[in-house]
Amino acid sequence: MGLEKNYTIILADDDFDDAELFESVLADVAPNVKFVHVEDGRDLLRLTETLLPDAVFLDINMPRVDGWQCLKQLRESMIGERIPIFMYSTSSHARDQQLSRELGASGFITKPSEIKVLQQVLTDITRQLLDGDGAAV
Amino acid sequence: MSEYSGDKRDITGSAHRASANSENYFRQLTDTIPAIVWITDPSGYCTYLNQNWFEFTGQQEHQALGYGWLDATHPDDKQMSADIFLAANAAKKPFRIVYRLKRHDGQYRWCTDTGRPKFNAAGDYEGMIGTVVDIHDERMAAEKLRNISAHLQLATTASNAGTWQLDVKTQTLTWSEYHKKMWGYDPGQQNLVYEDWHKVIFPEDREDAFYQVARALETREQYEAVYRIKRAGDGVMRWMKSLGRYDYDANGDPLVLTGITIDITEERNAIEAIRQKEQKFRLLAENLPQIIWVSDFFGNHEYRSSRWIEYFGTDELEHGWISSCHPQDRERAESEWNRGKQEQRPFQFEVRLKDAHGNYRWHRSVAEPITDDQGTVVKWVGAFIDIHDMKTLEDQLNTLVARRTSELARSNEDLQQFAHVASHDLKEPVRKVKTFIDRLLHEFKDDLPEKAVNYLSRIDRASDRMQDMINGVLDFARIDTSRIEQQTIDFEDLLMKIREDLELVTTESKAQFIYSNLLPLKGTPILIYQLFYNLVSNSLKFIRPEVPPVVKISTQRIQLQPVDGTELGSFIRITVEDNGIGFPNSHAEDIFKTFTRLHSRDRFEGTGLGLALCRKIVDRHGGTIVAEGVEGKGAKFTIDLPD
Numbered sequence: 001m002g003l004e005k006n007y008t009i010i011l012a013d014d015d016f017d018d019a020e021l022f023e024s025v026l027a028d029v030a031p032n033v034k035f036v037h038v039e040d041g042r043d044l045l046r047l048t049e050t051l052l053p054d055a056v057f058l059d060i061n062m063p064r065v066d067g068w069q070c071l072k073q074l075r076e077s078m079i080g081e082r083i084p085i086f087m088y089s090t091s092s093h094a095r096d097q098q099l100s101r102e103l104g105a106s107g108f109i110t111k112p113s114e115i116k117v118l119q120q121v122l123t124d125i126t127r128q129l130l131d132g133d134g135a136a137v
Numbered sequence: 138m139s140e141y142s143g144d145k146r147d148i149t150g151s152a153h154r155a156s157a158n159s160e161n162y163f164r165q166l167t168d169t170i171p172a173i174v175w176i177t178d179p180s181g182y183c184t185y186l187n188q189n190w191f192e193f194t195g196q197q198e199h200q201a202l203g204y205g206w207l208d209a210t211h212p213d214d215k216q217m218s219a220d221i222f223l224a225a226n227a228a229k230k231p232f233r234i235v236y237r238l239k240r241h242d243g244q245y246r247w248c249t250d251t252g253r254p255k256f257n258a259a260g261d262y263e264g265m266i267g268t269v270v271d272i273h274d275e276r277m278a279a280e281k282l283r284n285i286s287a288h289l290q291l292a293t294t295a296s297n298a299g300t301w302q303l304d305v306k307t308q309t310l311t312w313s314e315y316h317k318k319m320w321g322y323d324p325g326q327q328n329l330v331y332e333d334w335h336k337v338i339f340p341e342d343r344e345d346a347f348y349q350v351a352r353a354l355e356t357r358e359q360y361e362a363v364y365r366i367k368r369a370g371d372g373v374m375r376w377m378k379s380l381g382r383y384d385y386d387a388n389g390d391p392l393v394l395t396g397i398t399i400d401i402t403e404e405r406n407a408i409e410a411i412r413q414k415e416q417k418f419r420l421l422a423e424n425l426p427q428i429i430w431v432s433d434f435f436g437n438h439e440y441r442s443s444r445w446i447e448y449f450g451t452d453e454l455e456h457g458w459i460s461s462c463h464p465q466d467r468e469r470a471e472s473e474w475n476r477g478k479q480e481q482r483p484f485q486f487e488v489r490l491k492d493a494h495g496n497y498r499w500h501r502s503v504a505e506p507i508t509d510d511q512g513t514v515v516k517w518v519g520a521f522i523d524i525h526d527m528k529t530l531e532d533q534l535n536t537l538v539a540r541r542t543s544e545l546a547r548s549n550e551d552l553q554q555f556a557h558v559a560s561h562d563l564k565e566p567v568r569k570v571k572t573f574i575d576r577l578l579h580e581f582k583d584d585l586p587e588k589a590v591n592y593l594s595r596i597d598r599a600s601d602r603m604q605d606m607i608n609g610v611l612d613f614a615r616i617d618t619s620r621i622e623q624q625t626i627d628f629e630d631l632l633m634k635i636r637e638d639l640e641l642v643t644t645e646s647k648a649q650f651i652y653s654n655l656l657p658l659k660g661t662p663i664l665i666y667q668l669f670y671n672l673v674s675n676s677l678k679f680i681r682p683e684v685p686p687v688v689k690i691s692t693q694r695i696q697l698q699p700v701d702g703t704e705l706g707s708f709i710r711i712t713v714e715d716n717g718i719g720f721p722n723s724h725a726e727d728i729f730k731t732f733t734r735l736h737s738r739d740r741f742e743g744t745g746l747g748l749a750l751c752r753k754i755v756d757r758h759g760g761t762i763v764a765e766g767v768e769g770k771g772a773k774f775t776i777d778l779p780d
Contacts, residue, residue: 017569021576090564113571115579 007129008034008051012044012070013059013088018111022057022088025118030126041065045073052079054129057109060089060096068103075104086125164188173269175206177252179262181226190269195241211237211245222252229254229262238269246273296399303331303350303394305383310334319377319400321369339365339374346379354383354391363401376405428500428521434514436478448521450493458521463489463497470502481506481514487528490521498525549617563607571600602744609746612667613731616753619661626662628655628711632690635670642677647685656692656709658778660758668754669713671747672774676715678741681769689714697777707780708760714773720766728764 009026013019019037026035036053038044040062048056056074060067071085084106089096092110100108107125112118167174167187176185183202190201194209201209210218214236225232231253237245252267289300299316303309310331314324320337322329338346342364353360360381365374381396422429422442429442446452449461462470470488477484483505489497504519574597582590629652636643636650658665676688690713697708720728720735727733729752732745748764751774755762760778 015565017572021572090568111568113568114575115572116575 006034007032007054007126008036009055009057009126010036010038010044010047010051010053011057011059011088012038012041012062012067013057014039014062015059018059021115021118022122025115026122026126029119029123030130033126033129039063041067041070041073044070048074048077048079053083055125056083056085057088058085058105060087060091068099071100071103071105084125084129174266175252175269176255176264176266177226178264179226181223181264184264193240193269193271194238209239211239213237218250222250225252225254226265235272238271246271247276248272298397298399300397301334301381301395303381305391305393316398319375319398320366321371321373333369337366337369339367341365350394353381353394357383360394360396374402375400376402425520427523430519432517432519434516436474436517439516448490448492458490458502461491463491465489474502474504477504478517487524498523499528500524564604567600567603567607571597571604574600602742606744606746609744609750613746613750613753616664616750616757619664619757621664621757622661623659624662626658626660626665628658628692631658631662631666631669632673634666635673638670639674639677642674646677646680648677649685649687651687651689653689653691654693655690656694658692658709658711659780660778664754664757668751668776671751672713675747676713676717676772678743679715679717679719679736679772681716681718684716687716694780695777708777709780711776711778712773713776714771716771719768719771720764721768722766725764725766729762 007030011019011022013022023035023037026033033054036047036051038047041058042065044056044058045065058067058070062070065073067087067089071087074083074085075081085104086107086109087096087100087105088109088111090111097108109121112121164187168189170187170189173189173193174185174187175183175190177183181204183204183206186198186201186206190196190206191198194201194206196205196209199205204219207215207219218234218236221232221234232251234250236248236250238248240246248269249272250267250269252265255263255266257263292298297315297319299319300313301316302311304311308331310329310333312320312329312334317324317326317329320334322333335343346362346364349360349362352358360379360383363376363378366377367373368375377398378401379396379398381394383391384393384395386392419440419442422440423444425442426444427442428444428448429440430438430445431440432438441452449458459467459471459474466488470486473484473486483503485501485503487499487501490500491497500521501524502519502521504517506514507516507518509515574593577585578590578593585593632650632652632655642648673688677686680686690711692709692711695708695710696705698705724735728735729748731749733749734743734745736743752762755776755778758778760776762774762776765773765775
């Protein structure tokens with residue numbers, strides 16, 4: 001498959017433990033995918049001015065610019081229009097899932113406490129990314 | 138006179154001069170008498186009339202003499218007068234005629250004409266001599282009097298008045314027949330004396346009745362007395378009113394006391410009835426804690442209860458209560474009062490009134506119109522009710538309620554805040570603990586001693602409980618803010634979903650479900666789901682060893698008094714019954730309290746929030762949930778939800 005291409009996934013999350021686990025599991029299931037971690041929405045928006053990611057994961061509760069604002073702004077921007085954006089939060093509330101759909105997120109992932117579950121989720125998503133060659137999920 | 142007494146017939150011849158002189162003298166004499174004098178001859182022919190006749194009638198001598206005098210009588214009296222005179226003349230007997238005589242000015246005057254026969258010494262008839270007297274004024278007066286007494290008779294009879302007269306000198310009492318009847322005597326009864334009047338009067342009233350008689354004499358004013366009598370014969374009590382007047386002689390001494398007496402019993406009774414009614418009203422009004430007033434149609438007060446003076450300190454308020462209104466209320470109160478009067482209907486308003494010490498107190502002013510038989514407003518009855526304490530209390534209460542409400546709102550916000558903290562900050566560390574336990578077991582399982590693995594799994598289970606607890610508290614807090622809907626829920630569908638979600642435990646325990654008559658429910662689906670999920674999972678959890686659970690669920694429609702209303706409402710009663718371990722009935726209420734656990738955690742998992750959550754959900758839907766239990770036999774939950 002198109003392994004020449006370097007795929008990039010950005011995670012915006014102010015929780016460093018979660019970011020570390022995410023990175024560790026992602027490295028396990030998709031070692032060729034480049035992982036970038038930013039601390040909040042503002043950093044993510046700034047970064048995407050120069051970097052075009054292949055998928056974005058957004059925590060909801062973040063300082064300065066939260067996940068919802070970030071999602072909205074990305075969907076309104078040229079680059080963010082087509083890339084897959086996933087909400088990645090501790091919340092499992094139906095209202096949050098509903099809102100994420102309304103704002104155009106590609107999916108809503110409740111942060112699992114079991115590694116196996118996260119492994120499964122990331123395996124599915126990266127496989128789709130690679131198969132679809134970066135196209136929308 | 139002696140000269141005249143001689144016989145005219147003897148005057149003849151030589152005596153002729155003397156006779157002429159005697160005639161002159163006679164004429165002079167009769168002309169000075171203040172009466173009309175006439176003489177007729179035996180045939181009835183009038184031969185002489187004195188000057189007074191001619192002056193009175195205006196006739197000439199030649200017109201009057203003979204039978205000419207008859208022409209001066211009234212045409213209606215002429216024949217009668219002629220007949221009487223001629224008959225008397227023929228019979229040579231005295232006569233008396235009353236006729237109307239035409240005076241020189243044309244007026245007919247009543248007169249009496251009296252004549253006597255004249256005889257000479259030999260006893261021969263010589264004709265008549267007589268006088269005519271004007272009795273017109275006397276006759277008129279008598280007639281008038283007759284008319285008056287006829288009228289009086291009519292009047293006294295018509296007005297049920299008896300007349301009486303007391304002769305002052307003889308102290309004899311003359312009563313009219315009607316008066317006798319009034320007193321209970323026979324109208325024809327004679328010989329009634331003063332004592333008969335006196336003895337029927339009530340002893341208590343007697344003294345005043347007599348005093349009034351004496352007083353009228355002394356002051357020369359009208360006699361007036363009101364007294365009661367005990368009617369002779371039947372002994373019935375009657376109220377009497379006597380009015381009278383003294384007549385005095387020329388010397389000013391009293392002659393008679395004349396008067397009338399009226400039976401005023403009916404009037405008196407009516408007045409008494411009104412007086413008693415009024416007294417009753419006053420007694421009531423005076424004993425009421427409110428200020429009571431009665432006014433005429435225009436609002437002028439006729440009565441004010443003593444509370445008025447007690448409150449306002451004066452009975453003389455220039456503009457009544459209006460001047461005592463609080464300046465801020467005055468205009469409104471006045472316009473309310475005027476509008477009420479204009480529309481003639483009961484009205485009320487609230488107003489602050491200044492008391493004697495200058496303090497304003499809130500009053501409710503109420504007024505009702507009193508109408509007569511025709512529906513016209515004749516009076517107003519009203520009251521000022523002191524509502525100051527009530528009003529102040531109301532204000533205090535409102536303030537208190539407002540404060541409590543804001544406190545509640547704040548604590549509700551606090552709870553929301555807590556829910557937020559719990560969901561995002563409390564859950565977070567627990568999840569982390571679980572995550573890292575998981576990583577430890579995942580990455581280093583082979584390097585860890587068995588005991589360490591065992592400890593880790595126990596930490597993991599504790600974290601699970603912690604997570605359940607947090608979720609339970611979160612759910613519990615959310616119910617308060619959830620909107621309650623009235624969606625129709627297919628109960629059978631709902632139970633199916635619950636069984637799917639509890640499939641593992643259902644299969645493991647070999648549970649049996651028995652449904653009957655599952656009516657649709659109304660409510661918020663997610664909450665109703667939570668309610669029955671908790672109940673069913675309890676039934677599958679609290680089971681006796683070796684006894685497969687049997688869960689019976691049924692519904693029926695019933696009529697109930699809702700918690701918040703008075704009208705009967707339609708409810709669905711749902712019963713969930715199991716054959717599990719049950720509980721002592723003394724705990725039937727406790728189990729709905731938060732964090733209540735009847736069993737150790739080792740025997741039955743649980744947060745102690747499940748049933749508290751159930752009750753809250755039912756409460757929020759306006760229903761009730763109660764539990765019955767028999768230890769070791771099973772539990773039964775009865776839920777009534779508004780239909």
